[in-house]
Amino acid sequence: AQSVTQPDIHITVSEGASLELRCNxxxxxxxxxxxxxxxxxxxxxxLLKYFSGDTLVQGIKGxxxxxxxxxxxxxxxxxxxxxxxxxxxxxxxxxxxxxxxxFGKGTRLSVIA
Amino acid sequence: xxxxxxxxxxxxxxxxKYVELRCDPISGHTALxxxxxxxxxxxxxxxxxxxxxxxxDSGLPNDRFFAVRPEGSVSTLKxxxxxxxxxxxxxxxSSLMGSGADEQFFGPGTRLTVL
Numbered sequence: 001a002q003s004v005t006q007p008d009i010h011i012t013v014s015e016g017a018s019l020e021l022r023c024n025x026x027x028x029x030x031x032x033x034x035x036x037x038x039x040x041x042x043x044x045x046x047l048l049k050y051f052s053g054d055t056l057v058q059g060i061k062g063x064x065x066x067x068x069x070x071x072x073x074x075x076x077x078x079x080x081x082x083x084x085x086x087x088x089x090x091x092x093x094x095x096x097x098x099x100x101x102x103f104g105k106g107t108r109l110s111v112i113a
Numbered sequence: 114x115x116x117x118x119x120x121x122x123x124x125x126x127x128x129x130k131y132v133e134l135r136c137d138p139i140s141g142h143t144a145l146x147x148x149x150x151x152x153x154x155x156x157x158x159x160x161x162x163x164x165x166x167x168x169x170d171s172g173l174p175n176d177r178f179f180a181v182r183p184e185g186s187v188s189t190l191k192x193x194x195x196x197x198x199x200x201x202x203x204x205x206x207s208s209l210m211g212s213g214a215d216e217q218f219f220g221p222g223t224r225l226t227v228l
Binding site: 004034036041042043044045046049090092098099100101102103104105106 | 116117144146148153154155156157158161163169172204206208210215216217218219220221222
């Protein structure tokens with residue numbers, strides 16, 4: 001069965017500190033991986049995606065993620081967090097073609113001064 | 114261009130009532146998805162349309178839920194005999210039909226509260 005695990009429900013980091021949000025997936029086929037961000041009252045916005053090729057992908061807002069097939073992981077990173085990054089972050093997996101995504105339960109990021 | 118829009122943004126109804134939730138996808142997007150997001154959870158897939166037909170409705174929880182997309186654009190999610198457990202944010206997304214896993218663009222959602 002397809003599944004996505006985000007082990008951290010809530011993370012608090014200081015502004016300017018680095019960030020890593022964990023994501024592990026279970027998928028039978030070649031996975032297509034996504035990170036979305038959701039701010040309060042807002043829809044989901046795509047941060048980045050991985051389909052194939054270079055396993056380190058760059059996204060918007062200074063985020064990057066690394067695909068590690070051997071660990072079934074797709075962790076999201078940012079070198080220096082800004083207060084505006086406080087939001088809910090979702091990892092998702094899909095398949096080639098227009099197929100529904102399977103989402104993790106999300107990680108809530110709080111940023112303190 | 115405009116993004117995915119959903120109406121209403123909020124809907125409060127009483128247990129047992131019928132509700133309709135509307136989704137206007139991005140113009141030209143042939144694929145349309147409905148997801149449900151309960152409090153503290155990630156979005157969960159309900160149904161997916163390619164054009165006018167439902168390509169996959171395996172996520173619909175029971176036969177009280179139904180969705181249509183008669184002209185291949187706007188979609189309506191219909192819930193009969195609502196129950197308190199149906200309270201959630203209902204998200205709609207659309208994407209281009211392509212050979213890869215195209216990005217799904219999400220609307221702001223409809224928050225449904227069943228009293």
